[in-house]
Amino acid sequence: MSSTPDTTALATKAVGITEYGAADVLRPIEVEVPAPGPGQVRVAVRAAGVNPLDHKVRSGALTEVFPVTLPAVLGYEIAGVVEAVGADVTEWQPGDEVFGQVRGGGYAEYALAAADQLVRKPAGVDWTVAAALPVAAETAWRSLDLLGIEPGRTLLVHGAAGGVGTLVLQFARSRGIRVIGTASEANHPYLRELGAVPVVYGEGLAERVRAAAPEGVDRVLDLVGAGVLPLSIELAGGAEHVLTIADWSAASHGVRFTAGDEPTDYLRPALEGALALAAEGGLNLPLHRVLPLAEVAEAQRESERGHVRGKIVLTVG
Numbered sequence: 001m002s003s004t005p006d007t008t009a010l011a012t013k014a015v016g017i018t019e020y021g022a023a024d025v026l027r028p029i030e031v032e033v034p035a036p037g038p039g040q041v042r043v044a045v046r047a048a049g050v051n052p053l054d055h056k057v058r059s060g061a062l063t064e065v066f067p068v069t070l071p072a073v074l075g076y077e078i079a080g081v082v083e084a085v086g087a088d089v090t091e092w093q094p095g096d097e098v099f100g101q102v103r104g105g106g107y108a109e110y111a112l113a114a115a116d117q118l119v120r121k122p123a124g125v126d127w128t129v130a131a132a133l134p135v136a137a138e139t140a141w142r143s144l145d146l147l148g149i150e151p152g153r154t155l156l157v158h159g160a161a162g163g164v165g166t167l168v169l170q171f172a173r174s175r176g177i178r179v180i181g182t183a184s185e186a187n188h189p190y191l192r193e194l195g196a197v198p199v200v201y202g203e204g205l206a207e208r209v210r211a212a213a214p215e216g217v218d219r220v221l222d223l224v225g226a227g228v229l230p231l232s233i234e235l236a237g238g239a240e241h242v243l244t245i246a247d248w249s250a251a252s253h254g255v256r257f258t259a260g261d262e263p264t265d266y267l268r269p270a271l272e273g274a275l276a277l278a279a280e281g282g283l284n285l286p287l288h289r290v291l292p293l294a295e296v297a298e299a300q301r302e303s304e305r306g307h308v309r310g311k312i313v314l315t316v317g
């Protein structure tokens, strides 16, 4: 363990891509153990969350909007132990147990994180749960804040059973917001457990939402990007009441798309909000699959199939 940037060595475990393509382009690759620069921390990764972003980057679908330099190690959220800190970092020390977001590099034994993108991991929160939280919690918190929805109002969430939806529903409930969530029938008991009114997506959705909320919905959050913006605008009474995190055609409908590049830092309040729920015993985050890092290709295939309930996590080390 070292508290100063050290010399680099070869990391024994990292999985990356040297080309875009299907999941089998994910291969063990050799990368240097990164030395933390100013404001950075090196974390010995214990678990890394898997997000749809990962397979979209891997496939090459996002080269214009989310470019990466090849070879690249993917993975945007981690939990682990601080191993070394940059010269000016005072908040963290080697040995601290942390979790948070990283700008890639999570599918590895060691990852670099910005010191202010980490939060202390309570001893009672498992590494896998901690690694599953950052992206979903940040996105959920950000989306609710951007929607500006107040207690007592009704929110329709498209794609409520996935990672982001799972956190949206719980943050909404703790903010006193009523939620109608779309999911396949198999996930309806799960949505009810999270306090939402479930409806099946697909043909006839608008009628089912009207039946579930005869007084109407105040805001709509689209977490799927499957062509639901026009009906969402109609249901919420205007494009300004709709937000999407997944539909790239948003601008053509006059709907706001959030990609997380707002100046506000939503990560820490979101993780604190999630930890507060966990401390009360009220955080529900199912781990759909937990796989070792070596099986990341299978983890991404499962994510690509599009029916994850909660999150997929990789264990490292």
Ligand SMILES: NC(=O)c1ccc[n+]([C@@H]2O[C@H](COP(=O)([O-])OP(=O)(O)OC[C@H]3O[C@@H](n4cnc5c(N)ncnc54)[C@H](OP(=O)(O)O)[C@@H]3O)[C@@H](O)[C@H]2O)c1
Binding pocket: 051, 052, 053, 135, 139, 158, 159, 160, 161, 162, 163, 164, 165, 182, 183, 184, 185, 186, 187, 201, 223, 224, 225, 226, 244, 245, 246, 258, 259, 260, 303, 306, 307, 308, 309, 310, 311
């Ligand atoms: N812009 C941003 O800042 C940002 C941040 C995070 C994620 N994202 C994007 O947001 C999307 C959601 O992320 P996530 O992590 O929540 O994904 P996820 O966990 O993979 O979502 C899986 C869920 O989607 C549901 N689903 C699939 N097709 C659906 C449909 N047509 N209607 C309603 N639900 C449907 C599935 O429910 P059933 O099994 O019941 O069908 C499943 O529970 C992804 O596209 C991701 O890339 C964007």
